[in-house]
Amino acid sequence: MLRNHTDNNLLISLKQGDMAAFNELYFRYSKRLMAFSFTFFADQQLAEEAVQEIFVRVWERRKKLDETKSFKSYLFQAVKFYMYNYIRDRKKDCSLDVLSDDNVIGARNQEDDFTYNEMEGMVMELIEKLPKVQKEVFKLNKLKGMNSEQIAHHMKLSKRTIEHHIYLASKSLKKNLLENPTLSLLIFANISF
Incomplete structure (x- = not known):
């Protein structure tokens, strides 16, 4: 059963194209990553898009993943970079002065330091x-x-x-x-x- 495998073992399988290893990593981290992503994007849809995009990139770049490093840390860093790039790419389209209270990012449970x-x-x-x-x-x-x-x-x-x-x-x-x-x-x- 893949649930008993370490992230490192799953990454080794993933690098060889093992879809079951990918699915296990997805189910292992997607909910926690979604909660973390939601701390950046108060919009549920944007948070979901961030997580989906990150896992698409994991699959596309699977052969370049380093199984000796923490996959969990990699994922949470990926969310941070995704958020940073999202803000950078859209800063011309919006003004911080017009953000409503609904868009203010608050403290939520997160898997971060x-x-x-x-x-x-x-x-x-x-x-x-x-x-x-x-x-x-x-x-x-x-x-x-x-x-x-x-x-x-x-x-x-x-x-x-x-x-x-x-x-x-x-x-x-x-x-x-x-x-x-x-x-x-x-x-x-x-x-x-």
């Missing part, structure tokens, strides 16, 4: 590392909802200076977030640049 709270903590750490004025301006604007005019009045600085600090802080955060698409999605879901 980070919980939602840990990711949120990491985002806050990135914000805390900003230079003092940028950090203060960014927090007032993005977390407290104040516009640049209100912040300028509050901090006794010009509106143009405030806008420049918001730009610099956003640019710095985006650069850091490119290294971690999961955090990027979290911050984009909660803070619109």
